[in-house]
Amino acid sequence: MNLSYLLLIPLIPLAVFLLLGIFNTQIKPAVSGYIGVLGLATSTALSYYAAFQYFFVSGKVDGVYQTFVEKVVWMNFTETSSLKYLHIDMGILIDPISVMMLIVVSTISLMVHIYSRGYMKGDDGYTKFFAYLSLFSFSMLGLVLATNLFQIYMFWELVGVSSFLLIGFYYTKPSAVAAAKKAFIVTRFADLGFLIGILIIGYYAGTFDFQTLNAVNPEGEALLLNWASTTFMGMSVFTWALILIFMGGAGKSAMFPLHIWLPDAMEGPTPVSALIHAATMVVAGVYLVARLFPMYYFVEEGFVLNIVAYVGAFSSLFAAVIAITQTDIKRVLAFSTMSQIGYMMLALGVSSYKGEEGVGYMASMFHLFTHAMFKALLFLGAGSVIHAVHSNYLKDMGGLRKYMPITNITFLIAALAIAGVPPFAGFWSKDEILVAAFEKNEFLYFIGLFVAGLTAFYMFRLYFGIFWGKETEYTHTPHEAPISMTFPLLFLAFMSIIAGFIPFSEFITADKVGFEGHLNYTMAALAVGTGLFGIILAWIFYKKENDLAEKFAHSFGMFYKWTYNKFYFDEIYIFVTKKIVFNLVAAPIAYFDKKYVDGTMEGIGNKTVWISRKIKGVQSGKLQDYAFSFVGGVVIIALVFIYLWTN
């Protein structure tokens, strides 16, 4: 399989970024929009071509999807001849999940580019916005194609930076600046764990390469187990490394307790939220775990996978509960994203490796795919609503179905998809996740089922709240968005309908063999029943204007207040960082630095000046003084020599 053209997929957005970034002021906004869309369209076309080639032409050999790698050695750490030859490569890796991610990233990114041409119209930073979007697309596509841990780490940081730039895009707003900083610091903190994990693996395994790390022999045993004999605190060092790498993934994917940055990240422009904080960057953590899945599964019988599953399940439940009470529509969607990513993590956590037992892995990737489509659609729809109403808050909306028919229909499709109503995309992937969870751990299954109900409820609370409910008097009549904004909505709605019918299990599985997927009718009925219950509840509460919901909320009392304030997690973090870390650690160190380190240096400088002031009187400028010192010196030297010679 010829891979050289794949290099263009990330490089074209990079070229667009450089072009728009360098000639930021020279290029007219209208032109820069076209350049951005055109660049991404080329990348998307190449991605689709690559996917077609891989899945249908040359990817499958003897019924197994092969991994294709093309790379060059970039940096050597040890001698080429040594036993553990440690080096960093740069290259591209093609296997089922990377191809699938290519499609997800390029499709969503293209749709967001098209959408942004309408949404950002008239904004001062129009060209800059497209430059950042291209930078993000480059980083994300590079991340997807990375061949080793170090390469993925570099692109990992690059998506972090572009996310930071885009969250803080409205940099005149203090809240946006704060949100950007928060997102960057929280994910950086998580990435510290990721880096340590990478270093541990580099030290003990002697390689960063995914292929070597994930190598499994025909008997289904991982090859790296030979190296995993070193232990630390009763666990293999690889277990520690994988926990730390998962910490990095959890930070990027906003898993509890590192989720606090995601809701605030909604300060960015809505297309950014759709692209980065719903569909692509936040699933990088899921992708990372999936990328190293054989390692996660085989090291100590998948101990770390249990952590992944429980963190995922808890985050999913936690976020879904909070989402019910939020009033900012983008925040509801943010918590919903967190909840759905928790689902994906849960599915990965309960998965096995071989054949049909690996349904969790398949379901996770399936859900990643479908979720990207309908969540991007929800965000873009929300953006369209915000564009029309000029407010993020539910209380300013209501009865919009008459003004915005296309947004209404597409939003409804996305909401049905996320609620898991057949035949929409979310139903199929969610069903697979629940099946996988049920086979492994019934407790996790019931959490999943409960969250499915909650999801349907809060999503339809949002839908009814925006498009039905009370008839709000608008100061200026809302209108449907322009074609550049409705086209992506329609395309993604189409994808949300048909994505579920893709026979995913034949393409993407943990052991890359593929199996026949089938529907478990009992499970499906149960999940759909729960979803419908949630929808009906939302219908009763929010379809018509009434005070049922308020009364209901009051009956919960304290719990409602706690949920509304996101269980005070932001406050806890502020308390820990400001009061404990800052006062007890940072302040004494700063004092020591100022007083002693700086003091020593400044003291040396001041003393030199002081001494020079004292002795500069010697240079009197009197000719005879100099002559006297000169003659005196000569006399002294002469005396010394005479004394030495005469003895």
Next chain:
Amino acid sequence: MISGISIYEIFTLTSILFFIGIYGFITRKNLISILISIELLLNASAVNFVIINKYMYPDALQGVYFSIFIIAVAAAETALAVAIIINLYRQISSVEAKDTEIMKY
């Protein structure tokens, strides 16, 4: 060879001349007097050249040539120094050494 006078006596004379010059150079306040002291130093060394030549290498003449050379250089140097002093006088209306301290540091 000068009969009745040994080289030591002449060295004593030139040394005295030399240290008179140094004393004058250090203690005189007037720039012209300082210049005269320098002349004394030069003359002491010129006499030394001639005497060493005469007493130690009677067949050679390099020492004598050197002393003529020193006289020529001293003349040029004196002309230069006097020119500088005149210029200085135009600037500060003084030829006292203490008034040239403005150039210190």
